[in-house]
Amino acid sequence: MPDFPADSRPTPPVRYGSRPTMKDVAARAGVGLKTVSRVVNGEPGVTLETESRVRAAIEALGFRRNDSARVLRKGRTASIGLVLEDLADPFYSPLSRAVEEVARANGSLLFAGSSAEVPEREQELALALCARRVDGLVIVPASEDHRYLEPEIAAGVATVFVDRPAGRIDVDTVLTDNAGGARDAVAHLIAHGHRAIGFIGDTEGIYTADERVRGYHEAMASAGLPVDEGWVSMGPTSPERVRSELDRMLSGPAPVTAVFSGNNRVTVTAVRVLADRPDPVALVGFDDFELADLLRPGVTVIAQDPVRLGRTAAELLFRRLDGIAEPPRRVELPGRLVARGSGEIPPPSA
Amino acid sequence: MPDFPADSRPTPPVRYGSRPTMKDVAARAGVGLKTVSRVVNGEPGVTLETESRVRAAIEALGFRRNDSARVLRKGRTASIGLVLEDLADPFYSPLSRAVEEVARANGSLLFAGSSAEVPEREQELALALCARRVDGLVIVPASEDHRYLEPEIAAGVATVFVDRPAGRIDVDTVLTDNAGGARDAVAHLIAHGHRAIGFIGDTEGIYTADERVRGYHEAMASAGLPVDEGWVSMGPTSPERVRSELDRMLSGPAPVTAVFSGNNRVTVTAVRVLADRPDPVALVGFDDFELADLLRPGVTVIAQDPVRLGRTAAELLFRRLDGIAEPPRRVELPGRLVARGSGEIPPPSA
DNA sequence: TAGGGGCTGGACAACGTTGTCAACAAAGGG
DNA sequence: CCCTTTGTTGACAACGTTGTCCAGCCCCTA
DSSP: OOSOTTTSSOOOOOOOSSSOOHHHHHHHSSSOHHHHHHHHTOOOOOOOOHHHHHHHHHHHTTTOHHHHHHHHEEEEOOOEEESSSOOOOOTTTHHHHHHHHHHHTTTTTTEEEEEEEEEHHHHHHHHHHHTOSEEEEEEEOOSSSOGGGGHHHOOOOOOOEEESSOSSOOOEEEEHHHHHHHHHHHHHHHTTTTTEEEEESOOOHHHHHHHHHHHHHHHHHHOOOOOGGGGGGESSHHHHHHHHHHHHHHHSSSSSSEESSSSSHHHHHHHHHHTTSOOOOOEEEEEEOOOTSSSSSOEEEEEEOOHHHHHHHHHHHOOOOOOOOOOOOEEOOOOOOOOOBBBGGOTTOO | SSSOOOOOSSOOOOOOOSSSHHHHHHHHSSHHHHHHHHHTTTTOOOOHHHHHHHHHHHHHHHHOHHHHHHHHHHHHOSSSEEEEETTTOOOOOHHHHHHHHHHHHEEEEEEEEETTTTTTHHHHHHHHHHHTTOOOEEEEEOSSOOOGGGGHHHHHHHHHHHSSSSSSSEEEEEEEEEOOOOOOHHHHHHHTTTEEEEEEOTTOOOHHHHHHHHHHHEEEETTTTTOGGGGGGEEEOOOOHHHHHHHHHHSSSSOOOOESSSSHHHHHHHHHHHHTSSSEEEEESSSSOOOTSSSSSEEEEEEEOOHHHHHHHHHHHHHTTTTOOOOOOOEOOEEEEEEEGGOOOOOOOO
């Protein structure tokens, strides 16, 4: 029941392919542009009667506010970017979900992208996100030098690194205590009687890989155990490499009796390889994975908490966006040893 | 070696907190606004000498083009949106990675969001993405009525549904042949001698769940087998429910000798439950999962191809954006039965 | 009934970019 | 030597929204 003659002004036709704007809505409702804006944004100062007329026009035209224009005007985009190694990696996908959850709670949308462990791609992605003027960035770095982010950070893009630290810039960082977890893993094997323990890790230069091998060496050293040079292998986590390295370690001149695997992909391959062997070999893996408890024996792991990692990082980010100005923080979350059987296999001689 | 006196005009200071614009760059380089735009976009018609002066200014100021403004001007955002049930679900994360990969190949960024199976949240997310003026949407629907998308689609937002069809609108869709896969699964169990086969599926109303239970009934019917009313259970995939339903089916008055589980979460719980039983129970699951081959017995599954699902959907979307105008297409990808042992266990009596 | 105060509504500029168009200089042809 | 052509450059409007500010209007009071 419109209280004005419905046909007193021509209603513009719904144009396909080009969207109606506030101007169109205003024309159709017979009000000013700003009044439409007020209705759309729930601002006060519009009579109920005017508001309902505007709402009817919005409905009729299928109007939806253009947030690009809004962003341009307001400065804030209410979106954050996430750059990680691989969206599909079972370790990172709960992390991204946690980031998304926090973003949602703060009214933000999430841009997500995978670097595929290629430094140039990380940079390309991060800068593309900055060009979109994301309010903040959560980054699992693949590169070693992040000075390229300095202008962005100076311009106010809140930035938090997760899982691995940033290179050559000082920013908020959320990490797991990788070296500590590795020490625990190796100490666990030593406690079960092992002396010859192999380590198969990810490519050298990746922070987590380096920290874990460091923890391995520390644990061996503090137990007074020598490390044979063939016991440590760093490289790509491809099944082929892991398989051949494992075979080498288990059958070389100084064979290992236990294996510490440096991440979940390595662990999975290791489980496969070890299952083919006649004698059981002790195994502890870094990173938990689904069904680890269902295997026989269950796989003992150092479990990180990817959800907490992501949540902590995102919360830190939004605290920055709320204007908290503290020096960059470095949060380190503990790993947790979950004993399931594979790590408690004694050495053959014992 | 600038060929103009470096101090002939005052260089504006780098303002922190607010970013330099093309205007700033132009002022610093002593050129017009449009010339900066040309350099930034690699348009022809700029002398090498002018270009280098502009580049120097860009470098010095840390300028990065504001893509929000660009989007506003150009209309296309070079970004697409992905709405799915759960970013962290091991089934959907390879799908999202595949979508991301195709987006990247087409020069687009990806907005990702989880609906958590809540219809309102799906709609809220999809419309928020439309307000950001994404060029297209890939949606794994959680709701039953998608007419709310009609104005968006009319306005040119390319839209593709994956894994589940859209409700009450006619759009491009990419699905797995769920009923067919379910028929294969049940037929496989029947071929191994089973007559009493239970089905535990996801909540009724979810398309894939309904299709799979339909396939189950079809396979039983076409083998001339009756279905006891206690053999079919639909509901949430929580471990508690799955456990109690399984226990009920296996020990009731008409106990089943084999189980067909309706998705990977159900399957995982089923494996756990069945591992606790003294006698082996045959099991086939819908959806493959990592390590299914490592369990003893290996778990027989109907494998979908989430990567292909995602890739196909995204490619369809970009084909639409390239202006292909065909009626909406419905692509159905086959499932593949992977026999690993658990499905080949004979019934106890045999 | 005139004047003042509180609401409501609209005109206008600005956000940073790109498309259009015209100005200008240098080069070439008659 | 002038006119045309080619190539380089910049002024200006427009994209759709929001913030500022001012003009009416209504109601109340004196």
